[in-house]
Amino acid sequence: MKTMHKEHTLTKNQQIIFDLIDKSPEPMKAYSILFSVQKKGIKAPLQVYRALDKLVEIGKIHKIESRNAFIACHNSSCQVSKATAFSICEICEKITEISSASLSKYLANFKDKDGMKYSKYNLEFFGLCKKCR
Amino acid sequence: MKTMHKEHTLTKNQQIIFDLIDKSPEPMKAYSILFSVQKKGIKAPLQVYRALDKLVEIGKIHKIESRNAFIACHNSSCQVSKATAFSICEICEKITEISSASLSKYLANFKDKDGMKYSKYNLEFFGLCKKCR
DNA sequence: ATTTAAATTGTTATAATATAACACCATGTA
DNA sequence: TACATGGTGTTATATTATAACAATTTAAAT
Numbered sequence: 001m002k003t004m005h006k007e008h009t010l011t012k013n014q015q016i017i018f019d020l021i022d023k024s025p026e027p028m029k030a031y032s033i034l035f036s037v038q039k040k041g042i043k044a045p046l047q048v049y050r051a052l053d054k055l056v057e058i059g060k061i062h063k064i065e066s067r068n069a070f071i072a073c074h075n076s077s078c079q080v081s082k083a084t085a086f087s088i089c090e091i092c093e094k095i096t097e098i099s100s101a102s103l104s105k106y107l108a109n110f111k112d113k114d115g116m117k118y119s120k121y122n123l124e125f126f127g128l129c130k131k132c133r
Numbered sequence: 134m135k136t137m138h139k140e141h142t143l144t145k146n147q148q149i150i151f152d153l154i155d156k157s158p159e160p161m162k163a164y165s166i167l168f169s170v171q172k173k174g175i176k177a178p179l180q181v182y183r184a185l186d187k188l189v190e191i192g193k194i195h196k197i198e199s200r201n202a203f204i205a206c207h208n209s210s211c212q213v214s215k216a217t218a219f220s221i222c223e224i225c226e227k228i229t230e231i232s233s234a235s236l237s238k239y240l241a242n243f244k245d246k247d248g249m250k251y252s253k254y255n256l257e258f259f260g261l262c263k264k265c266r
Numbered sequence: 267a268t269t270t271a272a273a274t275t276g277t278t279a280t281a282a283t284a285t286a287a288c289a290c291c292a293t294g295t296a
Numbered sequence: 297t298a299c300a301t302g303g304t305g306t307t308a309t310a311t312t313a314t315a316a317c318a319a320t321t322t323a324a325a326t
């Protein structure tokens with residue numbers, strides 16, 4: 001049998017936590033996740049953080065660094081989370097993943113003065129959303 | 134007398150903490166700053182965080198969100214910290230502020246699908262620096 | 267000069283975010 | 297079988313950051 005692309009089958013904890021984040025209309029914080037999944041037997045912060053780490057690693061979720069919060073990836077192209085961009089409303093805190101081909105192309109090809117090319121980036125834009133403007 | 138551009142004169146705590154960060158060859162974390170300035174009479178986390186907040190606000194330092202660390206601004210043009218880009222080596226953790234006119238121009242003019250324009254952004258690139266490659 | 271408003275300070279306590287260390291278990295595979 | 301890898305559950309602890317409040321300093325506006 002040929003080597004197949006290994007789909008990441010989520011483990012129980014990973015699935016529970018992914019489902020929760022995926023259904024959430026807004027990014028979720030680790031301890032709010034912990035609170036929500038305690039009824040399902042996940043009792044300790046580490047159980048949450050381990051699942052989050054793995055989910056981030058395989059690109060199912062992203063971390064919004066400026067908010068310490070996690071959001072499901074809705075950008076079908078990012079199997080691995082290495083090129084992320086978000087828009088953040090500074091009033092209502094609405095956060096959206098940006099998928100712009102031109103933006104990602106520009107950043108993927110960006111080289112600094114030393115000719116350094118990057119394997120990964122995270123971009124967070126801040127402003128006011130339509131509603132809040 | 135004409136209205137002058139208000140220079141932000143740093144207060145004592147702000148100056149102590151800015152000097153420390155400015156001299157540091159690498160980004161500093163809040164509690165490491167706290168430890169370093171205790172001999173100068175700054176004893177509590179809040180004193181450090183308050184100075185950091187102000188220094189970030191006026192653009193004298195930047196926060197590296199993915200590292201929870203602070204670096205002095207070496208980009209003379211950013212009086213106010215609203216457009217930041219960094220390169221981060223994932224091995225040695227060397228962090229450099231990127232100043233690329235074309236990058237900042239591109240990002241400053243970026244509009245998303247809804248035509249939303251942003252007042253601020255933070256971009257962090259990850260990769261391997263020359264040494265570590 | 268005196269008053270006022272705004273910003274900064276010092277302080278104690280506590281909240282929020284994240285990891286260390288260790289024993290055990292499940293699964294795949296040599 | 298045995299071995300490697302990754303996941304789990306658990307307790308404890310480390311790290312990062314803010315709340316609340318009273319006092320003081322500063323800037324500017326009378």
